[in-house]
Amino acid sequence: xxxxxxxxxxxxxxxxxxxxxxxxxxxxxxxxxxxxxxxxxxxxxxxxxxxxxxxxxxxxxxxxxxxxxxxxxxxxxxxxxxxxxxxxxxxxxxxxxxxxxxxxxxxxxxxxxxxxxxxxxxxxxxxxxxxxxxxxxxxxxxxxxxxxxxxxxxxxxxxxxxxxxxxxxxxxxxxxxxxxxxxxxxxxxxxxxxxxxxxxxxxxxxxxxxxxxxxxxxxxxxxxxxxxxxxxxxxxxxxxxxxxxxxxxxxxxxxxxxxxxxxxxxxxxxxxxxxxxxxxxxxxxxxxxxxxxxxxxxxxxxxxxxxxxxxxxxxxxxxxxxxxxxxxxxxxxxxxxxxxxxxxxxxxxxxxxxxxxxxxxxxxxxxxxxxxxxxxxxxxxxxxxxxxxxxxxxxxxxxxxxxxxxxxxxxxxxxxxxxxxxxxxxxxxxxxxxxxxxxxxxxxxxxxxxxxxxxxxxxxxxxxxxxxxxxxxxxxxxxxxxxxxxxxxxxxxxxxxxxxxxxxxxxxxxxxxxxxxxxxxxxxxxxxxxxxxxxxxxxxxxxxxxxxxxxxxxxxxxxxxxxxx
Numbered sequence: 084x085x086x087x088x089x090x091x092x093x094x095x096x097x098x099x100x101x102x103x104x105x106x107x108x109x110x111x112x113x114x115x116x117x118x119x120x121x122x123x124x125x126x127x128x129x130x131x132x133x134x135x136x137x138x139x140x141x142x143x144x145x146x147x148x149x150x151x152x153x154x155x156x157x158x159x160x161x162x163x164x165x166x167x168x169x170x171x172x173x174x175x176x177x178x179x180x181x182x183x184x185x186x187x188x189x190x191x192x193x194x195x196x197x198x199x200x201x202x203x204x205x206x207x208x209x210x211x212x213x214x215x216x217x218x219x220x221x222x223x224x225x226x227x228x229x230x231x232x233x234x235x236x237x238x239x240x241x242x243x244x245x246x247x248x249x250x251x252x253x254x255x256x257x258x259x260x261x262x263x264x265x266x267x268x269x270x271x272x273x274x275x276x277x278x279x280x281x282x283x284x285x286x287x288x289x290x291x292x293x294x295x296x297x298x299x300x301x302x303x304x305x306x307x308x309x310x311x312x313x314x315x316x317x318x319x320x321x322x323x324x325x326x327x328x329x330x331x332x333x334x335x336x337x338x339x340x341x342x343x344x345x346x347x348x349x350x351x352x353x354x355x356x357x358x359x360x361x362x363x364x365x366x367x368x369x370x371x372x373x374x375x376x377x378x379x380x381x382x383x384x385x386x387x388x389x390x391x392x393x394x395x396x397x398x399x400x401x402x403x404x405x406x407x408x409x410x411x412x413x414x415x416x417x418x419x420x421x422x423x424x425x426x427x428x429x430x431x432x433x434x435x436x437x438x439x440x441x442x443x444x445x446x447x448x449x450x451x452x453x454x455x456x457x458x459x460x461x462x463x464x465x466x467x468x469x470x471x472x473x474x475x476x477x478x479x480x481x482x483x484x485x486x487x488x489x490x491x492x493x494x495x496x497x498x499x500x501x502x503x504x505x506x507x508x509x510x511x512x513x514x515x516x517x518x519x520x521x522x523x524x525x526x527x528x529x530x531x532x533x534x535x536x537x538x539x540x541x542x543x544x545x546x547x548x549x550x551x552x553x554x555x556x557x558x559x560x561x562x563x564x565x566x567x568x569x570x571x572x573x574x575x576x577x578x579x580x581x582x583x584x585x586x587x588x589x590x591x592x593x594x595x596x597x598x599x600x601x602x603x604x605x606x607x608x609x610x611x612x613x614x615x616x617x618x619x620x621x622x623x624x625x626x627x628x629x630x631x632x633x634x635x636x637x638x639x640x641x642x643x644x645x646x647x648x
Contacts (some may be wrong), residue, residue: 094417098223123164124165124195126167126195126228127160127163127228128159128162128166128169128193128229129158129230130157130222130230131158134155134156135155135184135220135235136154137152137155137235138152138153138154138202139151139420144329145531146182146211146238146240147242147540148207148208148209148241148242152201152204152206153204153205154235155201157198157199158222158230159198160193160194160198161195163195164195165193165194165195165593166193166226166228166229167192167226168189168193168224168440169190169191169193169199169222170187170188171220171222172186172187172202173186173187173203173218175217175219176217176219177214177217179214179239180210180217181207181212181488182206183206184205189324204224207240209242210242211242212238212241213239215239215558216236216238216239218235218236219233219413219535220232220235221497228298242280243280244278244342245282245309246276246278246279246347247275247309247345247347248275248346248349249273249336249338250314251273252270252272254269254271254357261357261486262354262357263355266322267322268320268321269318269319270320270351270353270608271317272318272319273316274287274315274316275315276309276311277311279311280345281310281311282308282309282345285305285307285308285339285340286305286340287303287304287306288302289307289337290335290337290429291321291334292332297321298320298321298322298323299320302319322332331354332352332353333351333352334350334353335350337347337477345422349396350571367594382584383584383585383590384583385590385597386427386431389438390439390597390599391439392438392441392648395442396477397446398472398475398476398477399436399442400472400478401448401481402447402464402465402483403432403433403436403448403449403467403481404453404481404483404484405425405426405429405450405452405484406422406451406453406483406499407452408452408645409422409498422487422586423581425484426451426452427584427585428585428589429451429481429483430449432531432589432593433447434479435601439601440601440647440648441601442479445537445603448461452500453499454501455499455502455509457499457630458499459512462519465478465520466523469523470524473523474524475526476523476525477526478525478529479528479530479531480528480530481530481533482497482531482533483533483534484534486536487504488573489507494514497510497516497532497534498510498587504595517560517562518562520565521562523563524563526564527564527566527645529565529568530565530566531568531592532568532569532570533566533570533586533589534570534577535573535576549565561634564637565634566631566632566636567634568592568608568630569630569633570587570630571587571629571631572626574631575627577628578620578628580619582623587628588628588630592608595607595608595611596647601647603647604645605648606642609630613630616628616629634641
């Protein structure tokens with residue numbers, strides 16, 4: 084009888100009359116089988132509502148080539164028994180080529196009432212194209228208590244290659260105006276990803292010629308990533324020793340990125356005795372749309388490709404003053420009253436005088452952040468030059484910085500950096516400049532004033548914190564053969580052009596010289612400045628700025644036909 088009962092139990096197991104779950108729990112450590120009177124406890128595995136989502140690294144909601152992505156969801160067992168040997172089954176029904184994922188992922192067991200967070204990696208290879216991937220997903224359970232099938236559609240994006248290049252450079256020096264042996268100078272190189280795809284693992288190795296010493300430890304530079312259109316500035320401090328004998332300094336940039344083929348090597352060639360004219364620039368990276376990438380530049384278009392005229396005129400003399408930094412003054416000037424880009428304005432104007440308008444470098448005096456004593460000394464130097472050359476002399480005076488009008492007398496002043504609005508005794512009056520230069524007998528005297536006298540800064544802020552009304556300056560009559568180009572009317576501010584890193588007036592002055600190669604009449608220049616500055620000021624700065632031209636009685640009938648070159 085005992086033998087018959089044992090065979091009956093075995094027969095029930097073979098014919099499947101017991102659930103697998105009950106069989107597995109009925110085997111004791113001694114391998115004997117016991118019979119339970121309790122019914123089986125089924126699992127019930129479900130997707131938690133709203134938990135299924137697609138996650139991608141760059142956040143564009145698409146599967147990009149080589150981009151780590153995942154299908155994420157949460158499972159919950161709402162049944163009465165545990166779920167065993169869970170398997171996530173995933174397949175794409177649209178036959179999209181280039182997708183990589185695991186069609187079956189083992190998830191283990193899930194007790195009743197518990198949840199399980201699941202993430203299934205998905206990515207694309209180089210074969211991926213633009214399209215839409217249609218995924219189906221369900222989770223199987225060993226005893227058939229798995230989930231229903233769910234669907235998910237995700238866009239795919241074909242591979243877009245990056246292209247990393249050195250797009251631009253500037254050279255600066257605090258102690259000299261040209262590149263010379265034994266004088267350190269700084270080279271800023273602008274790297275940009277001008278391709279349509281992101282660049283990663285970028286390495287920039289710089290190769291210097293012999294006897295060119297790099298004083299910074301960044302000849303090898305690692306950049307984690309550059310988005311399409313994004314920029315990165317690398318600064319090197321260099322110096323040539325006595326053994327360097329070449330006229331050129333070729334500096335090679337070897338650039339690589341993740342794929343090893345989407346970067347372009349570049350050689351930047353500097354010239355010994357090359358003029359150093361650009362102030363250091365900090366570029367804020369920008370994230371452009373892939374089809375709207377704007378090639379980056381450290382400098383304005385007027386700062387490069389300056390037209391060259393080899394003819395020189397030894398009767399041309401110029402003084403250039405760029406007063407930018409006023410923040411160290413005590414007194415009534417605001418700490419925010421620096422004149423943005425004034426030094427850049429002055430340096431580039433100097434370069435146009437030398438390269439395009441035929442001035443000899445020795446006949447130019449330039450000063451940045453000039454004190455009262457310096458400004459008076461330079462004006463006197465220009466007066467003496469005009470007096471010595473007499474009727475053949477052509478004098479140019481260019482000033483960018485603060486102007487100011489006395490509240491009582493309305494006399495217009497140019498402000499040296501060591502003079503405050505509360506004490507104008509050492510400021511320079513415009514009438515003083517008119518008188519000194521006008522009495523030289525010079526053939527032609529041209530003044531450019533990128534300054535305002537209304538009591539506002541280039542940032543359109545009051546120069547005096549307590550000022551409640553703008554001051555209109557008193558007009559003084561010009562003398563001699565003189566023409567004055569002013570950045571604005573007496574009641575307006577002379578503003579900056581942020582996009583071009585120059586004063587608005589100076590930018591268009593330089594731009595016209597560049598376009599015409601200096602072959603432009605004063606009348607043509609005047610009309611151009613009035614039109615372009617006025618319109619651009621309204622669109623870029625939301626303020627009126629209308630340039631003016633004033634002329635002395637002696638040249639009323641002739642000044643319009645004068646030419647810059």
